[in-house]
Amino acid sequence: MVNPAGKADGRPAPAPPALGLRLGGAYAAFFLAMGIQLPYLPLWFQHRGLGPEAIGVALAVPMLVRLVSMPLLGLLSDRLGRPKALLVALALATVGGMGMLALSVDFLAILVTLAFTALAWMPSLSLLDSYASRQARAGRADYGKARQWGSASFLVANLVGGVLIGMLGAGSVVLMMLAGQLAYVLATLALPELPRPERRPAPVTGRRARLGVLSGIVAAALVQASHATLYAFASVSWKAQGYSFTAIGVLWAVGVAAEMALFRFGTRLVVRFGPHALIAVGGITAVVRFAAMASEPPLAVLVLLQLLHAFTFAATFLAMVELVSRSVSEHRSGTGQTAAAWIGSILMSSANVASGPLWAAFGPLAFLVSSAIGLVGALAALLAARLQPHSSGSGG
Template sequence: MNRAPEPGPGARRHPRGNLKVALGAAFATFYLPLGIQMPYLPLWLQSRGLDPQEIGIAIAVPLVTRLFATPVLGFVSDHVGRPRATLTALAAMTVLTMGLLALAHDPLVVFLVLGLIALSWHPSFALLDSYAARQARAGRADYGRSRQWGSGAFLVANVAGGLVITATGAGSVVLWMVLGQLSYLAVSLTLPELDAPPAPAPHERERGPVPRALVLGVVAVALVQASHALLYAFASVHWRAEGWSLTTIGLLWATGVAAEIVLFRFGTRLMGRIGPYRLIVLGGVAALARFGVMMFDPPLALLFPLQLLHGFTFGATYLGMVEMVARGVAAHRSGAGQSLAAWTVNIFMSAATVASGPLWVAVGAKAFAVSAVLGVLGALVALLARRRAGGDQPQRAGTGG
């Protein structure tokens, strides 16, 4: 499954230092509107007069749309063969549709436009990962160190967005999202186009079965990522009921994102030592520890150290997946490979999120035992995948360059 790095003529057209800056800026500006959308879009929907049931539908529409848009756009990107141009075109479409959302008032129009936004925005997550991983395989960038700026921008948007939206009103949320997406569109224009990958060998042109180790590895990541569903859905509600202030809750979430940033910063070095499969195993074991303790409703003094484990439960498994796909999929199928991996994770996460409500109603915080089990299952499947792959072959980490 190991593949040689792509040849690097593209590096001559774009100095390595400039590419690293541009790629970091691309991740930062891409995640900036997401950092506004996730916590504050419900407030905008409420300001438009949507009731709680309609807000729930509005939040669900993009989640459903991305399930078919992500793999389709992955295949389209590979077929076009110009990944940077595809990213820019999708960014322009997202700016346009977000602008339409700012003008929408009727709930049905809001639902429709949110679906249109998801058609272009959500597939771009995997396609930007694919682009960055290919640059890293060619030795021009470090995926983890580029991706850390996305997490940092997300955190800044969470914190600064609250202050800005308090001053400008809930009706300005979508306008700030549009501005963030515009900045990403501008940065995407500074990225160099990737050289066309070498012509695939005849056996690669034939669409043979996907390596079983890669399939198992992606399932392992999906299991560990799905262990977060209860946390995302009910942790803030539970902590608020425990009497913790909103500031404290915000700091708990910020601690998790900060740990994620550190993991992305130094994860490539760790990847080079243990390989992607064992990195995923590490994430699953961390999920067992994190959620196994959370099921006992720990005091605040323990919650902050537990949130630090987010760097492994999310960051390590995410980084391991991008690297695993980069090693296991030919360059001419990179967009489809990363998109299908993201699609699998979304399927597992959606199912876990649907199940989280009844679980929480039934047993409360003890439901985190299920999250711990998902982490263990993910670690075991990752070990099986590593055995199928013949171990983590010693080589330069593709996402690190």
């Protein structure tokens, strides 16, 4: 009988040469385009003549589209049984979409090309997570160590992208995203294909245990959603406190460096303590972090609070991927990871919508709502742990 890793004697198949580097390269390439898109795409919209209302609609389109495409492509990945091939196909489709976007001028054309691009691009990260977690489950790679290069690449894209856009103008934003996505195509081509896994019963059985898995995913999504006000208004808050753009950039860089460190060593933590415990720690840390931010602390304290990003974001994210990996059969990995990301997208989108009115009404005190969301996430993680009487094996 051939095991999921592809060896007839039951042992894991040997890792292809430099598999860790290939996975790290795939994450790094993916986040090059993301590191340009998140901070700078609104400038490109403005360059194309879109007003504030139109920019808001344009930014909402990918968020809406991914709610449809994520679960569908997760099911497709599992049905095809060739995750690397699907990653390559989606990367090529995204290149085509970004190429069309670069040529789009009027508002309708921009919306259509954005929707097409998002269909392929937005679910790709969850499918890459599924691929990497399967390699980790077989003992051929370390998910956290590969994922850290995505964070590093995102930071580099933020910094270098700002310099290049300052030199080339806002019209270069989509072209830079396209260059990053072309790098991602090459990176996915370098990945080995996974063998089609056997159809096996899910590791988690019983209504109570399945409810525990769902509760754990919701808990992680809540802790992630507690960051919505941070992402939207932290820079605004810090600027109002009188900090320079350089200081603000350093604060964001500290947070990214902290998450990189956690990803690098996080596998040991999740194996030692389990995903539910890490999610709970992330939620409790969010309570402390955001409650402190509501008081507009001095710069030295803000640096310490940004270091907590390692737990509020990275540990929680790593734990959610691990929880899904432990809880679904390998032949349902794509479905499981995209479903978890879908739940996270809904909660984060809702928190994003709420953050604007909250900030307008309460200013920095809106971070107290973030703190409350983190607390609910921590409590949900503890509940999820109580619903899991069994002990799952680690997915690595």
